[in-house]
Amino acid sequence: MKKIEAFVRHESFEPIRTDLLNLGFPSISISEVKGSGRQKGITERYRGAELTNYLRPKLKLECVVAEGDTEAVVECILRHARTGSIGDGKVFVLPVEQAFRIRTGESGEDTLQAHPDAASAVNG
């Protein structure tokens, strides 16, 4: 199993989410991060003094998938997140040794399988 961690622009999330869902990967987690990379800082002005921010908001996507699915997922992210401008972000792949589905207690790659009726499952 692999964990895919992507740092992307907010705008790219919605297409990625939709596409991953179609590909059968409904399960992802996102969080707000601030990143510095090759981007220049922006300067705010307040009552005559200045404040420079070097960090810019990014979205961090986390998604654990079976080994064989890694490429498909990475490719999907790369495709939708690319604008060609600096600040597009990075995708990293990390090894995962174990996975557990809390609801059932099951472990292993199977827990990563999308439920057949993922898109329309009852609320939970």
Added chain:
Amino acid sequence: MKKIEAFVRHESFEPIRTDLLNLGFPSISISEVKGSGRQKGITERYRGAELTNYLRPKLKLECVVAEGDTEAVVECILRHARTGSIGDGKVFVLPVEQAFRIRTGESGEDTLQAHPDAASAVNG
């Protein structure tokens, strides 16, 4: 050393934290994430228009432990986080190669040891 990453419901945190503390694992970090999984979206209504959210708030727990402690910690999380309904989340285990305690500069598994008087240490 292993890193345990768990995506759980907010409600389960307090029992997990208490139990881990009792088991001698006071050191964890949490953050707010939004997750999509097998859960259906919810639809908000605002001035006649609609907005559907597919992401639901989850808590991400991060905890690096010595190899031998992995099972105990995972088991503890699984026990308290389970409600049996969709949306309970997942637990992942990742390999960790090095660990450093910043305060002392020490490295290695020892840095993961709980301080003997962890629960009552002075503020810091």
Added chain:
Amino acid sequence: MKKIEAFVRHESFEPIRTDLLNLGFPSISISEVKGSGRQKGITERYRGAELTNYLRPKLKLECVVAEGDTEAVVECILRHARTGSIGDGKVFVLPVEQAFRIRTGESGEDTLQAHPDAASAVNG
């Protein structure tokens, strides 16, 4: 490639960021986490009732670097984040198997290279 994850005090971020930039590592991501470790909780009072918080705000730093740069980066974080008091945090090193630069689609350690004019690149 390695991923360095550090849990540090907020105050230490600015010196770390500056120093990493000088060392040629402009690319990092941070996020807000709440941590519990060896620190005691604090108790708030509200209308006669009490509320105890065991979690304290920390900053999580994430930075993926080439294998050979790991030590330099870790050392830099350790140096600036240390106050010597409990609550200084931890640094962990995890293996990374792949890295992609979204903007170009390139992969591999090269994507982690700082752009020559990183500090002054155009906005992105």
Added chain:
Amino acid sequence: MRKRTLPMATAVLLLLPAVANAATPEPTPLKTSVAIDTVWVILAALVVFFMQAGFAFLEIGFSRTKNAGTVVAKILTNLSIASLAYWAVGFALAFGNGKLAGHQGFFLSNYGDAVKTFGAMGFSNVTPETKFFFQFAFCAVSLAIVWGTTLERIKFGVYVAYAVIFAAVIYPIGSHWVFGGGWLQASLGMQDFAGSTAVHLIGATGGLAVLLHLGARRGKYAADGTPRAIPGHNMPLFGLGIFILWLGWFGFNPGSTLGAMDGRFTQVILVTNLAAAAGVLGALVTSRLKQGTLDIGMAGNGAIAALVAITAPSGYIDAWAAPIIGLVAGLGVPLCIYAIDKRLDDPVGALSAHGIAGVWGTLSCGLFTDPTFAKYNGVGDGGLFYTGKFGQLGVQALGVVAVFAFVFALSYVSFAIIKVAMGGSLRVTADEEDAGLDISEHGMYGYPEQFIPAPELIGYSAPPTEVAAELGRTGRVPTATSSEVPA
């Protein structure tokens, strides 16, 4: 066409016969003194009206983020129901002559000579609309007080149902007894200048009745019954509420003179302010001693409790008594809140700040009323500290008990009926409570960006397709760019 519209007009008129049939009198100039009195009372009524915003923000501040928006909807709804119900029915019951309840002036029409019909306000010549509007604002205040105990878990429908009953029947009759010319005022000489009992205690009693049906917020009490802190989300907005309410009391008490010509209203203002000031300081002292901190909410509660307490005596006492009355209220209100919190979940402290402080204020007339003012107002006698007699104190106590019993009984039964009508519970479901009333009752959070993940909000992500729709004559929507740098 005319044929079709005339019946239409007739239909409308038939729907509101008592009202619409009233002859429209040609307006005539007022006497100078009446005009002055009227301007003053309208000014007072406006600041009392604005107390609705005060209550809204007090409650908003004390609510959690997920329940802040609903307060706005609630106050608007209650205020609206009170506006119509008090106009149609309530005012007539409250001020039309009668010992147990009035019965003239429904829809503020067909009341004949207003000075006689609304006899308890006969000492003032301000226009009937002025009297109505001022008293309506009081009714709305009393209704707003009811709901402080119910935050964060009650069904919206309960507001609607009870508001009608309260504004049309319960408040009018209760206040009629105390200052509408009813038996407590007319026969016993109970003193309540501006409504410590008639407005605040009535409201708080309704709040107690609903709370007993409703129960505590989920999680408020630990398994062993220990109360847990559920901090309100916004102390600045809470503060806004307090400032607006304090200002409002400068209409509430001095406006109850229903006139300006004797200058009394300025003394009432002075007295009101001294009490409030002492109340804030008293509450901070208690909070410091008992909690160890200067609790912001308690400072505000201290102001409110003192203002509630000074409401009854404000037209009966000398200035020196005001800081004493206020100080006692201020010192006491945190203690009451701590004590009540042990068993009852009253998120804003309404039972203490309006209920117990209202009782204290009413009783304080029995201690501090200056016989000169009792005579001037024509109600009751001097208080214990002037006369050495307990008579007035006894009357005050009796009044408190009578009003409390009446309002509690009627309200408790009303809520019981509403409960049955609403399918057995006044509460939203546990899930709805957890999600918050904003989203569950109103379909959207009060602070959407605090709950909805940024990438699912518009303006954080591009529109779903590359080319946004071209819209009517409004021109082409500018295309997005990927650059993220602000000007």
Added chain:
Amino acid sequence: MRKRTLPMATAVLLLLPAVANAATPEPTPLKTSVAIDTVWVILAALVVFFMQAGFAFLEIGFSRTKNAGTVVAKILTNLSIASLAYWAVGFALAFGNGKLAGHQGFFLSNYGDAVKTFGAMGFSNVTPETKFFFQFAFCAVSLAIVWGTTLERIKFGVYVAYAVIFAAVIYPIGSHWVFGGGWLQASLGMQDFAGSTAVHLIGATGGLAVLLHLGARRGKYAADGTPRAIPGHNMPLFGLGIFILWLGWFGFNPGSTLGAMDGRFTQVILVTNLAAAAGVLGALVTSRLKQGTLDIGMAGNGAIAALVAITAPSGYIDAWAAPIIGLVAGLGVPLCIYAIDKRLDDPVGALSAHGIAGVWGTLSCGLFTDPTFAKYNGVGDGGLFYTGKFGQLGVQALGVVAVFAFVFALSYVSFAIIKVAMGGSLRVTADEEDAGLDISEHGMYGYPEQFIPAPELIGYSAPPTEVAAELGRTGRVPTATSSEVPA
């Protein structure tokens, strides 16, 4: 020295000749009745003035977090421009005698006998400054209404340019026709007591004109044209706006009596409140039926729509008609908002709540005006339901059309010119819109800590070097410690 300063003084005087050359009259005591009238109208003017805060918070509440601060700057700027432009020019055009436009009283000076010069307000003897200030507050309200349609995407400069034109020319002439003694009022007998048309429709018409140039917010419409929800960030602050506006209407409508001596103003207050109450309930009913939820914003819009609707008839109708007029406005406003939202992006619902409701209110005079009040006010006739005649309704409709056409034409052209002058677009760039107007127009977020990463803010990280600067005589700044525990 004197030599240098006198020319300086002269220079200043020359710059403002008409103003400065006015002789300063020694103040003389007013007649008692005039003083009373004046105090009332000033009180009314103050609450109308405060409606600026109401509009600010209504808009702030309906904006996203990133665009909340700019509203404050905008309202302050518009209010300031209106203050000066209406004083210098607008008031003279609006109320100096004349059929198409007034032409006396620029800079509120050299107007001779105010009662004659400002003939349409000649029935009142309040001081000229009072008349001016009250009317200026109306102009500022109308201007504030314009911008509701433009939130979150307009260039700040557009406000400035149009505000001057609007406050100096468009609003004065438009309102002159309706209640400044112009042709609609004087020749046709159009009834608009406090400005459903003259203030609210004019403002909303300006808002429509600019919206047609401006287009929708990015992302508002999906590719297929479906409107998407862009929720405002703060329902409590939205509620604050509503409470302040509702209060303001108690100056707006009853202040338009321009006097207190006939007591009419208290009936106007009653009528205004009944309508607003019915409006809230009406909007909640529609929202519940159509959306399935009790939309908080709609409840507020219902209040505003009803208040706008009752504005024209408030001085012409009997109390029973008020809840009907308000209820219709309340029931209707969500429907209008849903319909308009399909094609035009009006974030606050100004077109519906001020425009359509303004039309309804104006027309409602043609239905509900009591002939007694028409006679008393000396304008027009009774409405259809009293007279069975359509005459007044026709006049009202004509007035609406005339004012709309005039204001729309002038505004549309004005914005076209401003657009060209601003380089072809009234909008900020797409990037600026995405980043938000606060940061892009004002250099700083309205809520900085919600956008700037904590470690980049001061107070979350230590100053860049270990020893902070020693400053003047202010002593040494305490050194930081690493401990993180609050007292």
Added chain:
Amino acid sequence: MRKRTLPMATAVLLLLPAVANAATPEPTPLKTSVAIDTVWVILAALVVFFMQAGFAFLEIGFSRTKNAGTVVAKILTNLSIASLAYWAVGFALAFGNGKLAGHQGFFLSNYGDAVKTFGAMGFSNVTPETKFFFQFAFCAVSLAIVWGTTLERIKFGVYVAYAVIFAAVIYPIGSHWVFGGGWLQASLGMQDFAGSTAVHLIGATGGLAVLLHLGARRGKYAADGTPRAIPGHNMPLFGLGIFILWLGWFGFNPGSTLGAMDGRFTQVILVTNLAAAAGVLGALVTSRLKQGTLDIGMAGNGAIAALVAITAPSGYIDAWAAPIIGLVAGLGVPLCIYAIDKRLDDPVGALSAHGIAGVWGTLSCGLFTDPTFAKYNGVGDGGLFYTGKFGQLGVQALGVVAVFAFVFALSYVSFAIIKVAMGGSLRVTADEEDAGLDISEHGMYGYPEQFIPAPELIGYSAPPTEVAAELGRTGRVPTATSSEVPA
């Protein structure tokens, strides 16, 4: 029983002898003109009183999230102390006759003939309580101004200690000199209609004194002394403060006529508004030129500075001078803020907007005072631009210097003593400052959910044990479910 209660009453009476022994006069009707004047001044006093909310929100907006709640507690505390101290002592020192300080009317009692005793207000016949209440509101404003410089780092106890001294002694004596009949007014003819010096400069001077003891906020200055931006957390709430203050000034200046009968107050309103408008525009121009952006805070500061500046001349000038005075204040205030910020950490710009603008306003009388009004008010002469003479300007300058020196000296010493009494520092510890005053002084954050991790708050996690306690008669608390979907 009677035996025990009478001594009790006596004891209470003995504690407040001067107050309680005052005979209670039977109220008598006022003259019509007096009643009108009184209603007006009370209206003015109420909006001035409400300025407390204005200052609160101005400061809240300019504070960081962690220090927002304490402002509410501070304003409530200061207001309360001022209420009591100014009543007990301050008013007598300020307005009881006397050249250096008054000495009659402590506890607003035993003052005999109010018109004579409070001679400087003898021109007005409004009730003594009215005079007191209006002047108390001024005192509270002046006190509120003091603390603008001290945000985010001062110990709460300092407020308490200095507030007593300020409201009882410093402000009363300082204002006595200027408009209470003291030497500057009576002997020199210094003009200060509503307190540019007497209220605003005095407050700002206190603010300077405490700032010099206190020092800058941690991190405000980089090692090289460069000031760093510490943005306030909430521009909308800042805006609320500005709107409330602007409104308040319509009581502040025109209320200082202490009467309505001469209609002067309406001209003062006009003048006040024109200045404020010009101030906003001036500040935006400077901010645009110097910062490159339209700083929201500066727009607000521009309004305040102009309002402060127009305060002194508002009763002395013609309308044309008002925009000039306001424009200068507005253009200048950002420059002053930039300059002061280089060395002194004044988070809200109080030194500039109240201090320097107060000086400018006071001096501007020496330029713009119309001799007609000087004569009418009976104070001083015309200004330079009318008379060509520097005399009045000199008097104004002297007045400014005298008041500044007096207030600064007394305040600086007072704070030095307070400092010693508080263990050597007026500041909270560095840790407390970092954590924020809300949590460290008040035990809870002003916005708890922004600081406390969600899972540690109730309502985000279930109660610690499965079955929540059953509470009194309030019924069973509904059990939790694991489902997370709102209705």
